[in-house]
Amino acid sequence: MKTDAHILIVDDDQDILVASKLLLKRQFSQVTICNRPEQIPKLFSENDFDVILLDMNFGPGESSGEQGFYWLDKILNIKPDSIIVMITAHGGVDVAVEAMKLGATDFIAKPWQNEKVIATLSTAVQLKKSRTEAENLKVANQTLVQVTNQLNQVQAQEIISQSATMTNVQSLIARAAPTDANVLILGENGTGKELAANALHNQSKRCNNIFMSVDLGAIAESLFESELFGHKKGAFTGAHHDRVGKLQAANGGTLFLDELGNLPLHLQAKLLTVLEQRQVTPLGANKAVPFDVRVIAATNMKKTELTNESKFRQDLLFRLNTVEINLPPLRERSEDILPIAQHYLTLYCKKYGKASKGISKDAKNAILHDSWPGNIRALRHAIERAVILTEHDELTLSDFQLSSPEQSKKPNINNLPTKPDVNNQLSTISDDVSVSPVNEGELNLEAIEKHAISTALKKHRYNISHSAKELGLTRAALYRRMEKHGL
Known part of the structure; x- marks a missing residue:
């Protein structure tokens, strides 16, 4: 079967042209011959050649190779990625080597062996295909990065804020x-930690490169190195293919490490080593690969916990917190609550094909006085649920499942005893955090599940990782159930 390739042969000897065409057309789909090198520019304007077979000398008595050098340079100027194989006389090997230094790929000496010519050109064609594939992948990758960044910019909308606290945060960003x-x-x-990370990336010099987010809380300890550092085929059971780690994949861009506080101490040490050395060794590999990324990390741990050496490595903390940004909870930026609510109201009315709506005065008052333990995420879910369920032209208090201002002043989870009675733990937490208890004798699984999830979320102040762990769920499973029950 012929190889799909277009070969151009340039030689002033008509016999060589005819013989080589007869030989090569049995192996390659298209062969073009040329006995006048001055026609090369015209041929290149009309054709796309995979390999060019170019003689070193044209005209009787020529042996210096100067003409070959000239046309080699001419071809490379017309098409810099051309694959050129030089044809030289038996004693002109030194001249052919010089041509390779100038950009030729290989050479064939006259008189040649047919097998040698076919092998050399077949290798050259494979090289051309490999270069083309690599260039196509590079272009595709650049396109994907641009599309991804455009999507991130659309999804990661501008930070909505009117409060002085957030003005300071935006100035720091x-x-x-x-x-x-x-x-x-x-x-x-x-x-809004990921929103802040996106803002940092979009305003950086790396904004045209990739922004890669990694949720460390969702990665199993056994897969941490494979996910971040990559692995080679056969590095462990199930490693059927090479895998590029997140650090290499984000090369040239920004790596966002979310839920950093969930990383165990022994994995913190490995992350620190990689960040210090700025090179990573994939599992199963012997050679370290350098990378260039900007690291943005985020955690819901309090500063007092981060500075506790038994919970977090201080050398890793110093490596990551060159600049430290503290995002205030929503209850401390009350000026922003209504603008954010209005933003999501507009968004979800459009998403669900509903007419534009307002928010009633009573509903606004309730929204402003709610403690919002889940912060912006909880506000967003509340607005989305209200848009879906409302039967009015504006969102009313009955469309929200919010505590009254008086209820919101009840003692919160911080006032719970540090070691509550295990047997009464659920009922105690339920009373303190104003979670509606399940009716006595209630056997509806949906209601019991919702009650358990609400209790766990309140107990852990809406820390998803800790709540999921207590409930025996993954973070993704907990998110799905929160959506299901409107939490």
Whole structure:
């Protein structure tokens, strides 16, 4: 079967042209011959050649190779990625080697052996295909990065804020973003840590490269190195293919490490080593691969916990918190609650094909006075649920499942005893955090599940990782159930 390739042969000897065409057309789909090198520019304008077979000398008595050098340079100027195989006389090996230094791929000496010619050109064709595939992959990768960044910019909308606290945060982001300094973002769950990370990336010099988010809380300890560092085929059971780690995949861009506080101490040490050396060795590999990423990390751990050596490595903390950004909870930026609610109201009315709606005065008052333990995420879910369920032209208090201002002043989870009676733990937590108890004798699984999830979320102040662990669920499974029950 013929190889799908177009070969151009340039030689002033008509006999060689005819003989070589007869030989090569049995192996390659298309062969073009040329006995006048001055026609090369015209041929290149009309054809796309995979390999060019170019003689070193044209005209009787020529042996210096100067003409071959000239046309080699001419072809490379017309098409820099051309694969060129030089044809030289038996004694002109030194000249052919010089041609390879100038950009030729290989050479064939006259008189040649047919097997040698076919083998050399077949190898050259494979090289051409490999280069083409690599270039196509490079272009595709650049396109994917651009599309991904555009999607991130659409999804990661501008931070909505009117409060003085958030004005200071945005000022800090604007100053830190243009640098390559590592940034640590602190804040409760739902305060917008990934949104802040996106803002840092979009305002940085790396904005045209990839922004890769890694949820460390969702990666099993046994898969940590494979996910972040990559692995080679056969490195462990089930490693059927090479895998590029997140650090290499984010090369040139920004790596966002979310839920950093969930990383065990022994894995913190491995992460620290890689970040210090700026090179990573995939599992099963012997050679380290350098990488260039800007690291932005985020955690819901309090600063007091981060500075506790028994919970977090201080050398890793110093590596990551060159710049530290603290995102305030929603209850401390009340000026932003209604603008954020209005943003999501507009968004979900459009998403669900409903007419534009307002928010009633009573509903606004309730929204402003709610403690929002789940912060912006909880507010967003509340607005989405209200848009779906409302039967009015505006969202009313009955469309929300919010505690009254008086209820919101009840003691919160921080006032719970540090070691509650295990037998009465659920009922105690339920009373303190104002979770509606399941009716006595209630056997409806949906209601029991919702009650258990609400209790766990309140107990752990909406820390998804801790709540999921107590409930025996994965983070993804807990998120699905929260959506299911409107939590």
